[in-house]
Amino acid sequence: MDRAFASKFAQMVFYTVTGLLILMYLGSRMFTHIDLALYGYMVGTVVFIGGFYYRFIAWAERPPTKLIMKKGLNLLFRKSTPKTSVEHMVTYRFIWKRGWYRWTQHILLGWGCILSAFVTFPLVFGWMYFTMEDNGFYTVVGFGIDLMRVRADGLIAFLFYNALNITAFMVIGGVCMALYRRLKNMQARAEQSFAYDFLPLYLLLLISVTGLMLTFSNIFLHGFGHPVITVIHQWSVIVTLIYLPFGKLAHIPFRPMSVLARNYREHYGEQQMKACKVCGSAFVSVEQSQDVIAVLKQNDIEFNMNEGFHLAELCLPCRRKYRMSRFAGVPTHEIRIKEANQNARG
Structure with a gap:
């Protein structure tokens, strides 16, 4: 099978996209629960996968990276790996050493983006959807399995409805903190550039604001301007997905690699x-x-x-x-x- 592909990059992209299609087929009950209004996000995600693998392979083929990954993977089952994983990918404890302000900023930005992805992508690919019965209850369906039933006017349903609104406020808070620091901190002002440091923040801000505008249009304007805002929001998300592997935001999907580097330093430091x-x-x-x-x-x-x-x-x-x-x-x-x-x- 290796000879069927032009490169390792092409092979990995093909397998990933094929696996994604299989999961879509299974999760959406043979494509019967695909929302075509979210078609643009699907295309953007496929382009993101190609860009991510291109960036990852180019990075992983570098001699220092290859060495760290090889030795880090051999040390993956260290007793300290769970603790290191939590500190690097959940609590961001390593950022706390830089101060509470930057830690709060990263918590809001990081978890705002991660939770948004956990909500958005299952809906886009049909892995999760909702059905409503006449008795006022929603049924949450995941991969074709009825997971839970919740009252349409209950607290859990409210959190489901507003999950992306909550994460949007988190991202906006984190972006504002980051922009304030970059405008006021002299060291940051000397090191930053528009394309690398400010553009990702503006893209995240545009996604969050247009997402909240959709909710505002539905609740207070009775849907006025909703089609135009939908197109702008979808465009901003697609552009961000395409840009993500090649800019500063790439460190979000690359973050797990830091666990390998930490294991490498700790293990040989003990020797x-x-x-x-x-x-x-x-x-x-x-x-x-x-x-x-x-x-x-x-x-x-x-x-x-x-x-x-x-x-x-x-x-x-x-x-x-x-x-x-x-x-x-x-x-x-x-x-x-x-x-x-x-x-x-x-």
């Missing part, structure tokens, strides 16, 4: 730590230091110093001092006093 060749302080594991040197050599990059050691065998402060010494001609790397790390919490 043996590498001492800096200048100051003697332990800064990374011996395995990681050797892997960095091997990857650089694989890319024909040599950082062997005249003193007989590799630049990767120095801790970051001594590495900075060594680079300064090469430009200034002063052996600053031999100074034993370490400078303070200005970004210790970040």
Whole structure:
């Protein structure tokens, strides 16, 4: 079967789209519960899958990534993996070290987007839908199975109706916090660009605002302007799905890979730590230091110093001092006093 495809990329996209169609067939009871009003989202999702695999394979084929993924997958069943997974993908505890403001911002943005996806995609692909009986009860159907019956005027039904409205407010709150920080924080202002940092936020804001406008039109305007708002909202979602694998938002689907990197650092850090060749302080594991040197050599990059050691065998402060010494001609790397790390919490 490998010879039937032009590349590994084409093979993975074909299998994924085929699997998605099979799940749609099963979940929608042989395509009898597909909402054609959501057809645009289906097309956008298929394009997103192609873009995601293109970006992922290009990233995964890089020697450092390939090494981390290979060793990280071998360590996937460490006892600490569940805890690490929760910290990196649920509570975002690693962001808490940067301050409560950025943690709150990421919680609102991250979980607002994730919960929206959990609601939207099952509806788009027909995996979940609702049927209503004459007795005032809704039946929630998932993959053709009746999951639960809820009162049409009950609290659970209210949460179902307004799930996307709630997540829209979450995303709007997170976007506003992110925009405020990017406009006020001097470091962020110096590092950011419109296309990479602001455009994703504006796209998320457009999706959330137009989604809330649909609800506002139905409740307060008796459907006035609903067709136009629907097209604008659908367009914004499709554009975001197509853009997502190639911009800053790509770190959302890539987030699980951080668990592999964390396992790699923790496991080999417990084995043996590498001492800096200048100051003697332990800064990374011996395995990681050797892997960095091997990857650089694989890319024909040599950082062997005249003193007989590799630049990767120095801790970051001594590495900075060594680079300064090469430009200034002063052996600053031999100074034993370490400078303070200005970004210790970040």
